[in-house]
Amino acid sequence: MEEKISFWDRHRLSLLLVITVGIATVLTCVSVAIYNMSGAAQLDLSRPGYLSVSSQAEKTDSINGYSSTGSVNKQTIQSFLKQYDEQIQKAKSVDAFSGDPLNPDVLEFGTPASE
Amino acid sequence: MRRALSIISLSVLMTGFLFAFTDVKVGAEDLTPDQSAQIKANCVSIKNSVSQLHASDALLRVNRGQTYEAVAGKLMDPFNSRLASNQLDNRAMTAVTSDYRTSLDAFRNDYIAYEQKLSATLRIDCTAKPNSFHASLVEARELRAKVHADVLRLHQLLDDYHSSVSDFLLNYERVSQ
DSSP: OOOOOOHHHHTHHHHHHHHHHHHHHHHHHHHHHHHHHSSHHHHOTTSTTOHHHHTTSOSSOOOOOOOSSSOOOHHHHHHHHHHHHHHHHHHTSSOTTOSOTTOTTTTTSOOOTTO | OHHHHHHHHHHHHHHHHHHHHHHHHHHHHHSOHHHHHHHHHTHHHHHHHHHHHHHHHHHHHHHHHHHHHHIIIIIIHHHHHHHHHTTOOOHHHHHHHHHHHHHHHHHHHHHHHHHHHHHHHHHSOTTTOHHHHHHHHHHHHHHHHHHHHHHHHHHHHHHHHHHHHHHHHHHHHHHHO
16 A cells, blocks of 8 residues: 655655755855954955955064063052053054045045035 | 824835935035046046055054054053952053943944945946945045044053053052152
């Protein structure tokens, strides 16, 4: 006697594949959305368009750490200040995002009429 | 009920039209026909300049961001902890560190907004839509100025932290004498 097989029983493998691909697509969409919204995309210099500058990225930061343990006295505070001054000179050495490179005059299409 | 729904739908539609109209008007009055023609003619070179800026700003964000993060994590926090573990008053330094972290968050978020706007600008076809391109560029320019303001604020807070530690040292010397 022939056993009656339902539609879903016959297509179990196909269904499994469809669900798997569906889950993978949803998870990929979620991870790409997180990548874009979290700010990780902005730090990713391996993206197309950034290859020319990616080699110039600093692999390690140049700041030497200060110990969070130990006693505090005049000498340790002075030594911290000396170390801090040296490090913040490096941090402040570049006036990042200064200038106005997106000014229409700089981009050579004149000053907007409303300005 | 149906009447109320119709009124709401009509209001939403009218508001939408009003916003759409206002947007077009703002974009159009910022750009003269001459400028529009110039954007169309120099589209490729303008986009090249913006692309280069996009890449160099990304590098700046990575390198500067790393340094700013390290100052807080490797210098401010350990020193504050050291003072706290020695039962010394670190409130002034902690307050500056907190402001610094807040400004660092603002720097991160403002840079994300700026980068997204600049990327959107680069996707606009400036030969076909010079007005939209210009409007987007103006917005990106304003967002970049905001990022620069964040950087200046961070530099100010680095100085403030130095002043707080110097004041702490003076007090410490006075008390320990």
